[in-house]
Amino acid sequence: MSPRRHFASFPFVVLLALSACTPPARDHRYFGSITPPQGQVFRFNNGAEPEGTDPGVISGQPDGRVARMLFEGLVTADPQTLEPRPGLAYRWESSADGLVYTYHLRPGLLWSDGTSLTSRDFLYSWTRALDPITVSRNASLLYPVRNGERFNKGELTDAAQLGLAAPDDSTFVVTLENPTAYWLFLNSYYTFLPVPRHTIEKWGVRWTRPEHIVNNGPFNLAYWKQYDRFEFIPNEKYWDRSAVKLERIIAYTVDDLNTSTNLYKAGVIDWNPSGYIPGPFIPQMQPFEDFRKGSYQGVYFYSVNVTRKPYDNAHVRRALNLAIDRLAITRDVLKGSREPWGRITPSGYPGYEGAVQVAYDPARAREELAKAGYPGGKGFPKLNILFNTSEDHRRIAETIQAMWKRDLGIQVELSNQDWGSYLQATTSLQYDVARRSWIGDYLDPNSFLQLLTTGDGNNRSGWSDPEYDALIKLAARTLDPAERFRVLQRAETMAVEAAPFLPIYHYSTIELVKPWVRGLYPTALDTHPLKAVFLDHEWQQHQPRAGGNQP
């Protein structure tokens, strides 16, 4: 045989060997493989490697997802509406003035190592999260607790003065600084999860490693390898063990969007969560039945640095705001994957109307710019738009650059920076106009309106208005829900008028879920309690529903 023929035959040998594997079932209605895994094993991509899984310390979506599988708090979130539901507390009551919450714990609660879990564990865990030594990234969510903020900021060192008490093993009493309408929503956030004192004191920062961890939620950590995967198995000590149907959860750590979507298509994962589909592919995927789009509580906006001239002038900011054609951006640049948005708070708060949205109005924009002393853009200094390096951010910035030039006659330059430099520039107010976004932590407009209060670490625009601050404070003290929303709406209207933030679009959750997955719903915060998820192996016999997921 000549060497050349050797050559030619090699690829065929490989192909022959490969074709021995059986290709999975497919159907044009679904994206990729529709062969479900064996048994009750749920596989998904959890995204980037979590920085940690200690609920009291972490922040970030992948981190929170792991923490919520391993731990359960007093209050849990409904898998569809995210409304507060009894967790470890089977009931609670609040005082008439809305300041004192009393939680009653279920009897016989256990940690995964068999030690009993009592209200003292909550006293320890919440105090720990507020202690500056713990370096909790989300401690501010506990600021409604009496003296919580002062304790976290180091202005008060006596933990006994915190509004937390455990009068007996099954009762936990929390006293708040102000009646906080969204307090119970906050309680289902991962920062409020209990952590085991005995394990933390023994192992220090390494207590969350699989060989040490003690937890109390629906699942135990069976395996972890960094940048590879987490594996979870049911926690036999969990109080609601019978509600857990899955035998195993495999959460892969894949930070690349293309790779994640490839894994979904090949049928290696059952769920490709929101944020892990490459933007340009979204329009092509919309027709598939396993494609799901929902409203996500987040807003993409431009923040204007009001400490710089001429952006200290509200007329200038209003002109910029009115000259953004949001519809054109979402339609042409984002291909309909996001909704145009013209106010500070997102949608999705029942009962809250919100401020009137800013609409594209080039004539009024020019008027405003003239009022500021720059008719037709004459004499207006060159404006710089700052964004962190990303193709989508660039395309939006280029579109707005063209709009402002066309409608206002002002020169705009773009500068992109790596993440670290971008954060440095925005926090230290070294920019003219910067791309930003905010995702709500809890289902209340306050999660957004709080940002613009004077001195808030996430304000980053330099905007400050005592009247606005007073309205936000007033809302915090207001007990009547309708009245409180009216106050917040007034505050929002002020902020939209003053335009330190120029809203652009409303976020959506965009995910891929295989048709056999049950109990996984799109939610406004993109959080998904996995406790009751299961796989339906007879899914093809059941009537397929568009986005349908009813068990």
Next chain:
Amino acid sequence: MITFLTRRLMLMIPTLWVIATLTFFMMRLAPGGPFMSEKDIPVATKTQLLHQYGLDKPLVQQYGMFLVNAVRFDFGPSYKYPQQQVREIIAEGFKVSAELGGWALLLSLLLGVPIGIIAAVNQNRAPDHAAMALALAGVSIPNFVLGPVLVLVFSLTLYWLPPALWRGPETRILPVLALAVSYVAYIARLTRAGMLEVLRQDYIRTARAKGLSERVVVLKHALKLGILPVVSYLGPAAARIIMGSIVIEQIFAIPGLGRYLVIGATNKDYTLVLGVVLFYASFLMALNLLVDIAYTWLDPRVELR
């Protein structure tokens, strides 16, 4: 030999020191820090964090502490993943990268050397042209193109192999192939060049004159010298194939060491970056030393002094 080894090992110390120092200060010059985040953290928390990691001390003192720890190869915990020691991350990541690189290198040798020999023996005939055309293609297609193409064909169209991850043997095939192709091509070209040079030499003519079979002449006499260029390439190739798998590790979501270099740099994870850089530097120097030693064994004319 002993003096050579001692001298080389002594030279490694100042080299590593320069690399360590440059990396340390370059990381600090880059804007942002390990604890910058999109969400604001209160000042008290930030102060506490900086204190915990000794970042509130003067830079010179931090540098001194770092050097002392670097000698013991103890960089402390990663800033971004505090439940992991940098040492642990390197050990775990390197195991994976080394396996990926090892398979790829093995494949490159198993395919590249025979292809090179066949091409050399058939110089300027059809097999030679075919081999060299393939080699040219292999060298020219970057692995960040080849990887996704392989995935598209074998995972997303034919559904034969998983598109990513590092679990069973079936997950090894595509990344190893994507990583190896350019090395196969390069090794084939080096082998061909080396063999062509050797085949013209007098001692080969002598061997043939003795009546040895062509097979023995080529594989026993010529190959030993003809493969020298490949051997000298092996050191840098091993280093490159193991470190240069960053792109492949990203595309195939493989938990290798290369990714940590990129992740660490983006996160400003000072300890992680310093640990990985120093590890790579020492690894590269050790490989180069090994290659020099291998040379004396293959070519008696080379002497180490």
